[in-house]
Amino acid sequence: DADVTQTPRNRITKTGKRIMLECSQTKGHDRMYWYRQDPGLGLRLIYYSFDVKDINKGEISDGYSVSRQAQAKFSLSLESAIPNQTALYFCATSQLGSGTDTQYFGPGTRLTVL
Amino acid sequence: AQTVTQSQPEMSVQEAETVTLSCTYDTSENNYYLFWYKQPPSRQMILVIRQEAYKQQNATENRFSVNFQKAAKSFSLKISDSQLGDTAMYFCAFPYTDKLIFGTGTRLQVFP
Numbered sequence: 001d002a003d004v005t006q007t008p009r010n011r012i013t014k015t016g017k018r019i020m021l022e023c024s025q026t027k028g029h030d031r032m033y034w035y036r037q038d039p040g041l042g043l044r045l046i047y048y049s050f051d052v053k054d055i056n057k058g059e060i061s062d063g064y065s066v067s068r069q070a071q072a073k074f075s076l077s078l079e080s081a082i083p084n085q086t087a088l089y090f091c092a093t094s095q096l097g098s099g100t101d102t103q104y105f106g107p108g109t110r111l112t113v114l
Numbered sequence: 115a116q117t118v119t120q121s122q123p124e125m126s127v128q129e130a131e132t133v134t135l136s137c138t139y140d141t142s143e144n145n146y147y148l149f150w151y152k153q154p155p156s157r158q159m160i161l162v163i164r165q166e167a168y169k170q171q172n173a174t175e176n177r178f179s180v181n182f183q184k185a186a187k188s189f190s191l192k193i194s195d196s197q198l199g200d201t202a203m204y205f206c207a208f209p210y211t212d213k214l215i216f217g218t219g220t221r222l223q224v225f226p
Contacts, residue, residue: 040123042216043214045213045214050212058213088157102161102164107157108158110157
């Protein structure tokens with residue numbers, strides 16, 4: 001089984017709908033991250049969490065919110081989806097700070113907002 | 115600002131040949147890791163290789179090796195004996211305040 005899983009893998013929704021993307025990990029890592037990938041822009045950090053009680057905004061957090069329900073679970077929500085949130089979303093985990101350890105990625109969720 | 119630059123949006127190489135992907139970065143950190151990730155058409159992000167900045171020896175993983183030049187802030191990836199399965203997007207990344215900053219990627223196509 002994969003160490004980092006994301007659900008759903010693909011989702012098509014309409015403008016204005018609320019969407020939740022879920023991430024679970026069995027690696028036992030404390031740190032979890034949500035990234036967004038757009039063509040030509042690489043990966044950009046949306047939110048990150050260093051433990052259950054610690055949530056931090058990344059560079060592009062507007063329009064998104066997160067919940068760290070447990071060490072193993074980190075959800076990303078789009079309260080009112082808009083078309084420019086169409087992208088590939090990745091969850092990642094790491095054990096220590098990423099300056100000293102590797103981030104491990106889930107398989108990604110492709111979200112399309114019509 | 116902490117930045118990472120991949121100046122080659124696309125590259126191609128023939129099977130069995132060698133190709134080098136470039137990456138430069140800017141950081142005020144002194145002790146850090148650098149990473150290359152591969153994203154094949156399956157879209158999974160896969161760690162290819164990582165380099166510890168305080169080590170002078172360049173990292174090697176099978177056919178993948180890096181040329182790390184700390185003073186020049188350069189971190190290139192060399193793929194030897196290229197295989198069709200190496201076709202993918204390749205991202206350079208480095209850490210800044212416990213977060214990873216990614217380059218915009220290089221799309222590598224390996225031709226038979």
